[in-house]
Amino acid sequence: MASSSHYHYHKNNDDDDEMDTVFDDLFEKPEIFPEPKERKKRIFIERYREQGHNKLWNDYFSENPTYKDNLFRRRFRMNKPLFMRIVDRLSTEIPYFHQTPDAAGRSGLSTLQKCTAAIRQLAYGTAADTVDEYIRLGETTARKCLHKFTAGIIQLFGDEYLRRPTPEDLERLLNVGEERGFPGMVGIIDCMHWEWKNCPTTWKGMYSRGTDKPTLVLEAVASYDLWIWHAFFGAPGTMNDLNILDQSPVFDDMINGIAPQVNFYVNGREYNLAYYLTDGIYPKWATFIQSIRLPQGPKNKLFAKTQESVRKDVERAFGVLQARFAVEKEKVHIPLVRVQISGILLILGKEFGINKPINN
Numbered sequence: 282m283a284s285s286s287h288y289h290y291h292k293n294n295d296d297d298d299e300m301d302t303v304f305d306d307l308f309e310k311p312e313i314f315p316e317p318k319e320r321k322k323r324i325f326i327e328r329y330r331e332q333g334h335n336k337l338w339n340d341y342f343s344e345n346p347t348y349k350d351n352l353f354r355r356r357f358r359m360n361k362p363l364f365m366r367i368v369d370r371l372s373t374e375i376p377y378f379h380q381t382p383d384a385a386g387r388s389g390l391s392t393l394q395k396c397t398a399a400i401r402q403l404a405y406g407t408a409a410d411t412v413d414e415y416i417r418l419g420e421t422t423a424r425k426c427l428h429k430f431t432a433g434i435i436q437l438f439g440d441e442y443l444r445r446p447t448p449e450d451l452e453r454l455l456n457v458g459e460e461r462g463f464p465g466m467v468g469i470i471d472c473m474h475w476e477w478k479n480c481p482t483t484w485k486g487m488y489s490r491g492t493d494k495p496t497l498v499l500e501a502v503a504s505y506d507l508w509i510w511h512a513f514f515g516a517p518g519t520m521n522d523l524n525i526l527d528q529s530p531v532f533d534d535m536i537n538g539i540a541p542q543v544n545f546y547v548n549g550r551e552y553n554l555a556y557y558l559t560d561g562i563y564p565k566w567a568t569f570i571q572s573i574r575l576p577q578g579p580k581n582k583l584f585a586k587t588q589e590s591v592r593k594d595v596e597r598a599f600g601v602l603q604a605r606f607a608v609e610k611e612k613v614h615i616p617l618v619r620v621q622i623s624g625i626l627l628i629l630g631k632e633f634g635i636n637k638p639i640n641n
Contacts, residue, residue, distance in 0.1 A: 333417025399430035
């Protein structure tokens with residue numbers, strides 16, 4: 282006959298007493314459960330923003346400003362009427378640039394202060410808090426002004442200035458190209474490398490080629506008047522011009538069949554495909570005209586000399602872009618850099634009167 286085992290639980294009062302003693306000791310020692318620290322209050326700095334606006338107005342925008350137009354152009358990278366036009370559009374159509382009162386009824390930052398803070402960061406490539414002492418706005422606000430300014434520029438003026446050539450623009454470009462000895466030319470295409478100062482360490486190998494400095498590549502098509510009507514930016518510096526061309530949307534309109542029709546004559550023969558001037562690395566396509574590497578004879582030498590001189594237009598556009606604005610190599614995030622490049626190209630175009638309708 283099988284036997285069964287019976288387990289009996291006997292309550293031990295001594296064990297319960299020991300546990301109670303341990304818990305009592307824990308709660309009696311305050312250092313084991315420290316009191317929560319007080320929440321650190323936000324630091325408030327009275328910047329007297331009204332005084333900042335008045336000083337800015339008296340220095341540059343009053344009837345008798347302290348600093349004349351030549352200094353305004355040097356510090357703002359554009360003339361005063363252009364800057365005021367941008368300020369007027371932003372103040373009326375972008376809610377962030379409206380001057381609104383705060384909860385206490387005190388007027389907020391003016392549109393001039395916000396736009397000046399953004400332009401100074403674009404022009405000098407400095408940190409956001411460098412405008413605090415003069416314009417009287419904090420670092421976070423200055424950075425937000427920069428983001429809103431570039432986005433507002435593209436929103437308001439992008440359809441007019443950051444677009445591909447219209448038939449009227451193509452007619453102008455073709456006429457100028459024919460006057461310079463290249464009928465059918467619509468621009469010069471090239472790539473340049475921009476040093477990326479704040480590139481993340483983990484990305485450095487992907488963006489460095491030949492040197493230890495990481496770079497970003499900008500592919501652009503520029504015309505004689507510094508109008509950059511195509512910009513493809515953000516590719517890693519390890520790519521060359523051919524790799525960039527494979528990813529570039531420069532021929533998308535032609536592939537999709539929506540490119541404007543072009544007709545021109547050379548030596549009595551009609552052509553309907555416009556072309557770009559390039560350097561020797563680009564493929565020998567009908568849309569690319571390169572120089573002659575080792576020209577022989579007067580005609581070939583003249584062609585090579587003229588082609589290389591006209592091709593300097595895009596180099597000149599790159600030089601002006603780099604000399605005028607120092608912010609491109611300071612920013613870390615590629616999407617933000619693309620937005621800033623677009624805004625910078627717009628400012629360049631408006632400053633030089635580029636991309637205006639023919640009847641103007």
